[in-house]
Amino acid sequence: MSRLVRLILILMLLISVPGTVYVWLMPVEYFQTWMIERANPDQYSQFAAHEQGQALTVLLRILLPLLAILTIAGFIFYPRVVQLATHSWQTLKQLTSLQQLGRTYLFRVLLISWFILGLVHFAGGVSRRIEDWPWYHFRAGSEMMPNISDSNRDVIRFVKEATEDDARILVLSDQKLFFLSYYLLPRKLFHPLHPESEFVLPKEFQQRQLKAYRLSDLDTDYLEQISPDYILEYYEGKDYLENDRLLEDTRWLEFMRSQYGPDYQPSFNVRLKKYQEPESLPDATPQKQEATP
Numbered sequence: 001m002s003r004l005v006r007l008i009l010i011l012m013l014l015i016s017v018p019g020t021v022y023v024w025l026m027p028v029e030y031f032q033t034w035m036i037e038r039a040n041p042d043q044y045s046q047f048a049a050h051e052q053g054q055a056l057t058v059l060l061r062i063l064l065p066l067l068a069i070l071t072i073a074g075f076i077f078y079p080r081v082v083q084l085a086t087h088s089w090q091t092l093k094q095l096t097s098l099q100q101l102g103r104t105y106l107f108r109v110l111l112i113s114w115f116i117l118g119l120v121h122f123a124g125g126v127s128r129r130i131e132d133w134p135w136y137h138f139r140a141g142s143e144m145m146p147n148i149s150d151s152n153r154d155v156i157r158f159v160k161e162a163t164e165d166d167a168r169i170l171v172l173s174d175q176k177l178f179f180l181s182y183y184l185l186p187r188k189l190f191h192p193l194h195p196e197s198e199f200v201l202p203k204e205f206q207q208r209q210l211k212a213y214r215l216s217d218l219d220t221d222y223l224e225q226i227s228p229d230y231i232l233e234y235y236e237g238k239d240y241l242e243n244d245r246l247l248e249d250t251r252w253l254e255f256m257r258s259q260y261g262p263d264y265q266p267s268f269n270v271r272l273k274k275y276q277e278p279e280s281l282p283d284a285t286p287q288k289q290e291a292t293p
Contacts, residue, residue: 001082001085001086001089002082004085005074005078005081005082005085006078009071009074009075009078009081012067012070012071012074013068013071013072013075015064015067016064016065016067016068016071017068017071019060019064019067020061020064020065020067020068023057023060023061023064024061028053028054028057028058031053031054031056031057032049032050032053032054032057033053034053035049035050035052035053035056036049036050036053047134048131048134050134051133051134052130052131052133052134054133055129055130055133056130059126059130096108096111148179151236151268152175152177152179154255154256154259155180155232155234155270156180156183156184157255158251158252158255158256158270158272159180159184159187159230159232159272160183160184161255162251162255162272163184163187163229163230163272164187164229165186165187166186166187166188167187167188167229167230168187168188168189168190168226168227168228168229168230169184169187169188169189169190169228169229169230169231169232170189170190170191170223170226170228170230170231170232170275171189171190171191171232171234172192172212172213172214172215172218172231172232172233172234173191173212173232173233173234173235174209174210174211174212174235174236174237174239174240175210175234175236176193176197176210177191177234178191190226190228192213192218192222194210194211194212194213195211196211197210197211197212209237209238209239210237212235212237212240214233214240215231215233223275227275228275229274229275230272230273230274230275231271231272231273231274231275232270232271232272233269233270233271233272234268234269234270234271235268235269236268236269240269241268241269242269245269245271246265246266246267246268246269247266248271249270249271249272249273251272252266252270252271252272253266
């Protein structure tokens with residue numbers, strides 16, 4: 001056991017000390033350039049490689065010195081390390097010894113496999129974290145809201161800021177916005193889909209216009225059934241866009257101008273308002289609806 005421990009410490013020393021000197025002497029730009037040269041030439045990949053190079057450098061500048069410190073400490077307290085390793089190995093052998101030799105070997109193989117699997121998952125998690133670093137950094141997914149459009153992000157952030165956590169919100173839109181229920185938790189959302197759009201796959205940038213409900217299409221019984229605190233009307237498609245109502249919601253306009261400057265002019269309809277009494281809503285032909293959050 002003593003020779004094995006010494007061999008492991010020597011290997012750790014050969015990796016950690018030169019590696020620490022190398023990553024701290026070389027500038028971050030050196031590693032970023034190395035990553036960029038091996039990335040695809042498109043702007044997206046170049047940006048990702050630039051940020052990933054920085055993340056990888058910082059990670060190595062933390063891990064390699066820690067490994068070097070542990071290695072040096074292992075040499076300083078070498079007798080204790082050998083004693084601890086020997087005791088741990090004997091204890092592990094006793095704990096994994098079963099009555100039958102075959103079962104003992106099988107149990108140990110499964111235990112080693114479980115340990116290796118854990119290392120693989122850990123390495124995969126670190127790799128994925130470095131891969132996502134250009135966009136996430138230390139921000140959570142609920143803050144970044146990946147894989148959705150910029151306008152969707154703006155609407156989510158606006159609604160989150162303008163409504164209470166326990167609000168019930170009726171969403172009317174020409175998009176399929178099921179993901180709003182996740183990003184706006186713990187709020188409860190109701191998003192009725194038009195029957196003609198229920199099994200239609202949307203396309204980006206409104207290339208395929210989906211049929212949608214307007215507020216006037218919903219009868220009072222349906223509104224009373226779900227009893228929302230707010231009604232959100234959000235339309236981007238040309239069939240539902242009302243240019244004369246782009247500036248109707250002053251809170252939405254103030255929010256967007258605080259994000260993009262005082263000259264911002266909205267290009268799609270967003271109206272968030274408190275639910276009014278049914279008597280004040282326009283009459284409409286009754287339709288059978290189901291309140292589906």
